[in-house]
Amino acid sequence: MLVAGALKLTSLCPAKVNGRFTGQIAAKLEEANARVKRQGGGRRPHGGQKPPPPPNNNIAPPPAPENPAPAPPVTAAPAPTTAPGPVTEAPSECATASNVYRSADGSCNNLDNPAWGASLAPFRRLLPPAYQYVNGNNGPLLAPLTLSGAALPNVRQVSATVHTPGNRPDRSFPVMVMQWGQFLDHDVTARTPVETSGTACCSTNLTESGAAQHSDVSSGGPCFPILIGDNDRFFNTLDSRCLEFVRSLRTLPDGETEEQQVNLLTAYIDGSNEYGTSVEETNDLRGDDGLLLEGNEGQLPAGDDGTCNLSGDNDYCLKAGDSRPNVFPGLGALHTVFLRQHNKIARALKANHTDWNNETVFQETRKIVGALIQHITYTEYLPNIVGTAAMATYGLNSDSSESYDTEVDATLANVFSAAAFRFGHSSIPASLQVDGANVPIQNVFNDPNLVLNNLMGVVNGLLRAPAQEVDRWYTVGMTNHLFENGSRTGTDIVSLNIQRGRDHGLRPYNDWRDFCSLDRIEDFHQMGPDGNVFQRVYSTTNDIDLYSGALSERPVAGGSVGETYACLLGMQFRDLKNGDRFWYERTSSEGFTAAQLTEIKKMSLSGVLCDAFDDQLQIQPKAINLAVDDNARVGCGLISRMNLDAW
Numbered sequence: 001m002l003v004a005g006a007l008k009l010t011s012l013c014p015a016k017v018n019g020r021f022t023g024q025i026a027a028k029l030e031e032a033n034a035r036v037k038r039q040g041g042g043r044r045p046h047g048g049q050k051p052p053p054p055p056n057n058n059i060a061p062p063p064a065p066e067n068p069a070p071a072p073p074v075t076a077a078p079a080p081t082t083a084p085g086p087v088t089e090a091p092s093e094c095a096t097a098s099n100v101y102r103s104a105d106g107s108c109n110n111l112d113n114p115a116w117g118a119s120l121a122p123f124r125r126l127l128p129p130a131y132q133y134v135n136g137n138n139g140p141l142l143a144p145l146t147l148s149g150a151a152l153p154n155v156r157q158v159s160a161t162v163h164t165p166g167n168r169p170d171r172s173f174p175v176m177v178m179q180w181g182q183f184l185d186h187d188v189t190a191r192t193p194v195e196t197s198g199t200a201c202c203s204t205n206l207t208e209s210g211a212a213q214h215s216d217v218s219s220g221g222p223c224f225p226i227l228i229g230d231n232d233r234f235f236n237t238l239d240s241r242c243l244e245f246v247r248s249l250r251t252l253p254d255g256e257t258e259e260q261q262v263n264l265l266t267a268y269i270d271g272s273n274e275y276g277t278s279v280e281e282t283n284d285l286r287g288d289d290g291l292l293l294e295g296n297e298g299q300l301p302a303g304d305d306g307t308c309n310l311s312g313d314n315d316y317c318l319k320a321g322d323s324r325p326n327v328f329p330g331l332g333a334l335h336t337v338f339l340r341q342h343n344k345i346a347r348a349l350k351a352n353h354t355d356w357n358n359e360t361v362f363q364e365t366r367k368i369v370g371a372l373i374q375h376i377t378y379t380e381y382l383p384n385i386v387g388t389a390a391m392a393t394y395g396l397n398s399d400s401s402e403s404y405d406t407e408v409d410a411t412l413a414n415v416f417s418a419a420a421f422r423f424g425h426s427s428i429p430a431s432l433q434v435d436g437a438n439v440p441i442q443n444v445f446n447d448p449n450l451v452l453n454n455l456m457g458v459v460n461g462l463l464r465a466p467a468q469e470v471d472r473w474y475t476v477g478m479t480n481h482l483f484e485n486g487s488r489t490g491t492d493i494v495s496l497n498i499q500r501g502r503d504h505g506l507r508p509y510n511d512w513r514d515f516c517s518l519d520r521i522e523d524f525h526q527m528g529p530d531g532n533v534f535q536r537v538y539s540t541t542n543d544i545d546l547y548s549g550a551l552s553e554r555p556v557a558g559g560s561v562g563e564t565y566a567c568l569l570g571m572q573f574r575d576l577k578n579g580d581r582f583w584y585e586r587t588s589s590e591g592f593t594a595a596q597l598t599e600i601k602k603m604s605l606s607g608v609l610c611d612a613f614d615d616q617l618q619i620q621p622k623a624i625n626l627a628v629d630d631n632a633r634v635g636c637g638l639i640s641r642m643n644l645d646a647w
């Protein structure tokens with residue numbers, strides 16, 4: 001069913017909502033969408049006052065002094081981030097909130113602030129946005145904040161100059177590290193674009209020369225397409241010289257003066273990618289006896305997200321709790337593996353407790369699966385991403401004491417979704433290894449064929465082939481051929497990411513370094529050998545887009561990302577832990593008994609994978625690391641598992 005005709009996804013956004021949202025969610029989205037349209041795409045800041053006169057070209061004011069930078073990322077933990085402003089919904093809503101199970105949409109996790117981290121909550125701002133107020137609208141950031149005149153460099157030009165093709169296989173991590181990142185990402189964040197009434201943004205034959213911006217940019221409309229220069233080495237033959245881009249939906253949170261983009265998902269790491277983010281969605285995925293519905297045996301059920309392309313006669317499009325399981329086979333594979341984990345646990349619990357009804361079996365299982373995703377994320381994934389120092393600084397290591405703090409708002413930060421957690425796009429390899437063959441990634445986007453027909457081949461490839469290093473180099477599969485369906489019909493993930501940052505008004509790289517108490521980059525040479533390529537596109541270091549600048553930093557010790565992303569990711573994962581009333585290590589009634597927690601901690605991603613394939617794998621114990629040295633592959637018999645008799 002279409003969402004009351006109000007939200008229609010166009011082009012390439014993976015967060016398809018057609019046919020997905022009903023009831024309250026649809027109504028809220030419709031309201032936000034209608035408001036953006038009514039206001040010509042944006043609402044003035046500061047309670048409807050006209051924005052302050054433009055210091056140069058209508059630019060948003062610099063960070064307000066009341067937003068102090070946190071302490072340095074690796075020396076002292078910044079204070080927990082608490083959301084300003086009033087409580088958005090009456091706490092009485094939470095009168096019946098469970099202290100055993102999470103709600104479907106994440107509401108009432110925080111009993112004082114029920115909307116924190118819930119589906120459809122606006123993202124949080126760690127720094128004020130830098131919109132460009134074109135005609136009073138929250139226009140995207142177009143010009144430097146520090147200089148008058150010149151526009152920011154075209155994002156495709158930044159992509160083609162800075163994020164050139166490169167093949168730098170990682171020496172520590174298999175593709176699984178990338179795949180876990182995307183799976184986790186789809187548990188915590190998805191934005192939605194503004195409706196465009198079905199008209200493609202690139203239909204007006206735009207070129208980069210002259211006053212080249214789509215007319216929506218000054219009128220505050222949804223289109224903000226990416227223009228392609230004549231000298232582009234790949235897309236220069238396109239008629240319209242333009243890549244589709246629709247701005248994200250914005251809403252004005254109660255009591256605030258700046259519009260924010262909206263997160264469709266529950267911020268909490270709660271398995272919403274398996275279970276959906278509303279009761280309706282969850283019910284749609286459920287079967288009898290606490291089970292999740294399967295399509296073919298042991299496979300995800302069928303559902304059309306509107307983007308999937310079928311290549312096999314008996315194939316069907318996959319459905320999961322998040323709308324994007326078809327995007328990449330490795331992702332569909334992890335969704336399937338966790339579907340199997342759910343059903344395996346549910347069957348075991350039902351066998352042990354024949355008196356439990358469907359609801360109890362389902363919720364107990366969901367609770368365990370959410371805990372497994374948290375456990376794998378914090379013990380196996382994050383240390384390899386943010387490094388040992390940030391793990392300690394932000395309190396991300398396993399805890400024996402209670403870390404829950406009702407003052408901590410787990411709602412995702414805008415900068416996390418629109419830039420920082422997109423670092424993973426750099427680790428995507430040029431091809432997916434399946435049964436020894438290398439399949440170019442552009443051949444498998446949006447096609448569930450491999451998931452449905454060779455799940456084990458996909459998983460073995462994720463475990464064995466190296467990921468790419470997180471750095472400024474990209475595979476052309478992502479920068480020229482993303483979602484390609486015919487010659488030169490694809491798009492560029494880097495251009496999308498940088499343009500998205502500007503769409504959301506994210507401040508430039510140096511402001512975020514400041515925020516993280518890191519030195520500003522005053523001179524391109526401070527960026528080491530990479531400084532040259534940045535200098536070719538940016539006139540000053542203060543203009544550098546966060547996405548690009550932070551990606552090219554040297555990785556922190558033991559991690560994959562540089563110091564700026566280690567700070568921004570560390571802070572978010574701290575809040576996702578300390579602000580989650582259902583954090584799996586809690587000793588209160590929201591958590592598990594000591595015996596149950598001991599069992600959960602015996603599990604690992606390799607354990608979940610072994611379960612999914614009836615122990616028919618040769619697998620390294622640490623599935624997110626390559627099988628080298630003390631992590632050599634073993635039979636599943638040697639991989640520890642939990643014992644559900646503790647329930």
Ligand code: HEM
Pocket residue numbers: 012013014015178179180181182185189190191192327328416417418421422423424425428493496497500
């Ligand atoms: C083959 C793998 C992947 C593909 C094809 C893919 C594709 C995309 C696309 C097309 C977008 C939307 C861009 C936009 O219009 O703003 C996106 C967003 C995003 N991606 Fe990926 N991605 C992949 C893997 C990853 C990985 C490994 C991570 C993290 C480790 C990641 C994190 C994100 C995040 C955080 C967003 C923003 C989500 C939102 O809030 O809407 N992605 N991705």
Ligand SMILES: [Ca+2]
Pocket residue numbers: 187188265266267268269270271272273
């Ligand atoms: Ca979630």
